[in-house]
Structure formats: structure tokens, C-alpha cells
Amino acid sequence: MSKRDVSHDVSLAKLQSMLGVSRGVVDGLIELGLVTPSRGPRNSLRFTFQDIVLLRTALQLRTSKTSPRRLRDALARLKRDLPSELPLSGIRVAAVGEEIVVKSGPTRWDAVTGQMLLDFEVAEVGGDVVLLDATPERKGAAAAQARERYELAEQLMKTQPSAAELNYRKAIELSPEPFYAAYVDLGALLCEQEHQCGDALAVFDEALEHFPDDAVLHFNRGVALDQLGQLDEAKVAYERCLALDPSYADAHHNLAILFDKRGDRRGLIRHLSAYRRLSS
Structure with a gap:
């Protein structure tokens, strides 16, 4: 037995x-x-x-x-x-x-x-x-179910990432309006998983169709491109982030690393100085 x-x-x-x-x-x-x-x-x-x-x-x-x-x-x-x-x-x-x-x-x-x-x-x-505690009223039911899925994904993110991914995607699918937080957190979760940065990039690209001027999404898209080795496109994404929010310190930091990889000392110093100034 x-x-x-x-x-x-x-x-x-x-x-x-x-x-x-x-x-x-x-x-x-x-x-x-x-x-x-x-x-x-x-x-x-x-x-x-x-x-x-x-x-x-x-x-x-x-x-x-x-x-x-x-x-x-x-x-x-x-x-x-x-x-x-x-x-x-x-x-x-x-x-x-x-x-x-x-x-x-x-x-x-x-x-x-x-x-x-x-x-x-x-x-x-x-x-x-x-x-x-109770089923949602018919009005707004889709939004309530999307929020429920999102909160479940948040609980599962660290211990069961595959289940969290499923629930983030379901939250996006169920939500009657573009679900900004679910897009951001799903993309970040995928970027942390090995071999899933391509999927994360697709999530950020979809999110940017709804939120084209969001600095966080452009930064996160840059991170995904960076990890995929698409450095030229990553540079463009980080620069777009800074065009929208010049105080985004992490974008300066990542650009400094990119310029260092290219051997561009002037670019490295410029963005590293900006990062240190904004982080102090």
C-alpha cells in the first residue's frame, strides 16, 4: 500500500x-x-x-x-x-x-x-x-473575477510561478479594461524565468498597445530585450523610458552597462553619473 x-x-x-x-x-x-x-x-x-x-x-x-x-x-x-x-x-x-x-x-x-x-x-x-466571501453582482462581475485572479497570482508568484502565470493571464483575459498591473507583474515574472524573456517581451509589447507612454513598461521591455541579447533595441527602449521620465534611475544604470559593453566611455560616464545623482 x-x-x-x-x-x-x-x-x-x-x-x-x-x-x-x-x-x-x-x-x-x-x-x-x-x-x-x-x-x-x-x-x-x-x-x-x-x-x-x-x-x-x-x-x-x-x-x-x-x-x-x-x-x-x-x-x-x-x-x-x-x-x-x-x-x-x-x-x-x-x-x-x-x-x-x-x-x-x-x-x-x-x-x-x-x-x-x-x-x-x-x-x-x-x-x-x-x-x-460572496459572488460578485452581475454588474462588474468580469472586473471582480479579474481582480480575484490577479490577487491569487500575487500569492502564488514566489512559490508556484507557473500557476501565477496562468492566473495573471486569466486576469488580463477577464478584465473588461486593460489590466495594467497584471501586464507589468506577468512580464516581470516571465523575465525572471529561464528561457521566457521572449514571452515577457510579447506581454510588454501588448501592454504598450494600451499604455504607449508608460515609462515602466518601456523600461521593462528594455530589460527583456537586454536579456535576449538585443542590445540595440534595449537601448532604444531605455531611452524611450527616460524621454518619458528623466528621473528613472534604473534606466540610466542599465544604459551605463550597455555603453560599457560597447566600449563607449562617454556614454558610460554620462549615464552612470545620472544614476548616482538620482540614487543619492
Whole structure:
């Protein structure tokens, strides 16, 4: 018989970071019997996928219209029915009025009764736990869903970059207006990944169609071009950044490096002096 894969269990510190709560709050939920964490090296607490879902559900839904009794019943059923690992289709738990609804892939059910639901509208979720206090009103729903995806991507950026990329792209797709922050953060994330600067460049080029006079986007585009070895185009991008914002110190810094690579001492000194002046 195969043992449970514990490689995805998380530490107390990581759990607190994911939930944004203190040790005392986690201890209180453990004392209520909501979860029973295991013990890892040096007797440290370790939390499973089910633990994370249950704790997030309790914290996110405690301010909803759901009664305490219904919430306890829902948590008890979730504890019994949740899979041991996060399914590829993801899991979404939401308060809809007084009801608590769970969605995984095309399946939707009432968290208390286990009854299947057919008419609960919800955006698909790709591979990560998402909890909502309430579904957004129809007006502005796309913007709300885009913001939800963006915030999820921010949480996943350091630990699960591929999942973060997926959610940044979904935020851009869902947003009824060009999503500036999602473009910037997605491009920066891709530029940090090996062999993905070309993808980052495509993101910045698309963003500049919507925000042609944004200095940050031109600078970031320059960084992507720089890492791709397209130094002439990188120089143009940095100079465009400075034309829009002459006080952009990092653009001076990167131009100084480019001029140094070219053996252009005058250019090196000019931009290095500007960088030092602006950074002091």
C-alpha cells in the first residue's frame, strides 16, 4: 500500500503567510478541532491540502451571512469529503447568501447537504484554492473575477510561478479594461524565468498597445530585450523610458552597462553619473 505523499504539506510559518493570520489564530482553530496537523522534523507542525482548505474556508466565510451552525456543518462535511490532493480542476468554496457552495471542475454541490447544484454561475478556476466571501453582482462581475485572479497570482508568484502565470493571464483575459498591473507583474515574472524573456517581451509589447507612454513598461521591455541579447533595441527602449521620465534611475544604470559593453566611455560616464545623482 502506498503512503500518502507528504511532499506538499506546508509548515506553520508558510500556512500563516498563506492565510495572513497570527500563530494564535491558527492555534485557536486547531483547538476547535477543525484540523489535526501532523508532526514533522523537530516536532514542527505540518498541514495538508485539506487543512489549508478548511482553515481558509473558516476564515473567509466567518463574516458571510452563513450561520455559525451551517458553517460548522459545512466544514465537517468538507473535512470528510475533500480529496487528499488538490485536483487539477481546482476547488472553489463560496458563500451564496446563506448557502456554502463548492465547485471542482464542472461539479457543484452544497457543502452542507452534499446535494448537486446545476445553476450556480462561477468562473472556472485553474489548479488552486480560491475562496470568496460572496459572488460578485452581475454588474462588474468580469472586473471582480479579474481582480480575484490577479490577487491569487500575487500569492502564488514566489512559490508556484507557473500557476501565477496562468492566473495573471486569466486576469488580463477577464478584465473588461486593460489590466495594467497584471501586464507589468506577468512580464516581470516571465523575465525572471529561464528561457521566457521572449514571452515577457510579447506581454510588454501588448501592454504598450494600451499604455504607449508608460515609462515602466518601456523600461521593462528594455530589460527583456537586454536579456535576449538585443542590445540595440534595449537601448532604444531605455531611452524611450527616460524621454518619458528623466528621473528613472534604473534606466540610466542599465544604459551605463550597455555603453560599457560597447566600449563607449562617454556614454558610460554620462549615464552612470545620472544614476548616482538620482540614487543619492
